[in-house]
Amino acid sequence: MIDQNPAGSTFCFSKGLHRITRPIRPTEGSTLASDQGAVLSGSVTLNTWQREGQYWVVRGALPAAYKLKGKCEDERTNPCQRGEQVFVDGKHLTRVMSLAALKGGTFYGDYTANAVYVADDPGGHQVEMARTETAIEKSAAKVTVRGLTVEHFASRPQGGAVQVGTDWTVEANDVRWNHAVGIMVIEGDRAVVRRNTVADNGQLGIGQFRSAEGRIVENLITRNNTDGFWIADWESGGIKATRSSGEVSGNDIVANRGIGMWSDIAEYDRRISANRIRDNAADGIRYEISYNGVIEGNVVESNGFGTGRGSGPSLWDGGGINVNTSADVKVVGNLVRANRNGISIQSRTRGEGPRGRYVLRDVLVEGNQVVMDGATASTGVVENKDSPAPESVQFRRNSYRIGDRAAERFAYKGAPMTWQQWQAAGFDQDSRSS
Structure with missing residues (x-):
């Protein structure tokens, strides 16, 4: 809907959860905003759990295996590069390298078998998995993003849940619990990123690449690198x-x-x-x-x-x-x-x-x-x-x-x-x- 509207349009997101299955591509001069607490989520719910021995498993939710990049703090036990993080009642689980390493508070993703395993009984809990890579792409110039919560996007290392382009203003958002970078300015000259809370993202809070005269001001950037880079x-x-x-x-x-x-x-x-x-x-x-x-x-x-x-x-x-x-x-x-x-x-x-x-x-x-x-x-x-x-x-x-x-x-x-x-x-x- 957004990319089918004329340049300069304003889109007001209503209160509540909006699951994003493909990136939003705003037109030039448009505004994406909410003053009601809208949440853009890149996750899917995992509901079809089955007991398998001492674990629970859901099948068919993972993407095909993809090329990995990035360096982890501990490359033997902590696979930081993959983006599909699992959350139980909003709590971030820690990924492990093998089924044998699975324990309470962790999950294992088997990309060959397309299976996600957890050790704790998921019954009666909301289990979500980050699946969509990007919430908002830098498809045009002079865009404003304001007042949104952006969470649970499976952004790849060095990639942002929110991509920022030339003459963008990104302000007063809460960008949290995305796999790689929360807000990423890419070839976005004169972009302004201000008064956002950027917290608990898997790799980095805010990135800026090949972008002149940018302003990153008055933000709270805290507790980032939750996924062990x-x-x-x-x-x-x-x-x-x-x-x-x-x-x-x-x-x-x-x-x-x-x-x-x-x-x-x-x-x-x-x-x-x-x-x-x-x-x-x-x-x-x-x-x-x-x-x-x-x-x-x-x-x-x-x-x-x-x-x-x-x-x-x-x-x-x-x-x-x-x-x-x-x-x-x-x-x-x-x-x-x-x-x-x-x-x-x-x-x-x-x-x-x-x-x-x-x-x-x-x-x-x-x-x-x-x-x-x-x-x-x-x-x-x-x-x-x-x-x-x-x-x-x-x-x-x-x-x-x-x-x-x-x-x-x-x-x-x-x-x-x-x-x-x-x-x-x-x-x-x-x-x-x-």
Whole structure:
């Protein structure tokens, strides 16, 4: 119905549940909205359960097996890539790799036999399975999506339940419990994503790809990566933007199982400001192989304590704010408190980008308050063996709370340093510590 109406139409969804069996494709300038609590669901109900030994099984609900992508935190026991998640009375079950691993609170999907198994008796419960991949596709420009709840879509890794295009506005929605990305801006210049709650999605809260001048503002992004994607280094957690530009400001980015805010690969003219970023499992903010960024006025607290696979406590593993092999970056006026590490500046060998070789150059760290109370927390500059020598990395007018000034809370070129040694190396000459 929606794609058969003229451009500029407004579609008001009534209160209640709307099961979406194929993606909505809005026309140019149209509005999809609800002020009555409409829920768009990508799930189907599973009703035809049969007892089979100690388990219950329903057949014929799964799609044909498809190619998998994405990296999981635990690739031996947690199959994070498949999108058909199961919910019992709204509660998300954990997928297991085999029938033998099935237990209470889990499910097993056998795609060869087209069978879904659970261990708990489904009788008297509503059992749903995410089935439709996408709720709303970016089929046209200048679309508004407002006031909807979007849940239970079987989005593929790096794919969004809500896809956002050029000049879209996505505001005041509740996007939750979708398999991969909640809201994904794809080649959507000047898109605005604001005042949404984006929670409990399987991989990532909000993504942005090849999109200039975007605004991601005043959202709550929390508890994302429920399906076990790699926490430290594979696009999981709060927000990830790639080959894009624009503003990420005024958001609460809280308790995601991954990086809070990640700019990665050829970002340019990126501003990350006035966000409250706390309790994320990996870095609070990571600015990686990108250019011309400003990280200003954020409160970054208690991040980096949940990484597992391939990670440790050193500056190589990041911290509150991590600038990795990027150029022309300002880290200014942030409160960085009680993270795994404080501010980590990294120079790695990362190859060529659209603006030349990726190098660490012209990084200014100024006017930040850095509190490092943890036993191993530090701030500093690290570089690997073959990376170009960093050019013009400056720390100035910062304030540190480190407790013991004789403790080695800083690092440069692989050497841990005390406050006095750090200053003697040329950093933070006009800064103070306590």
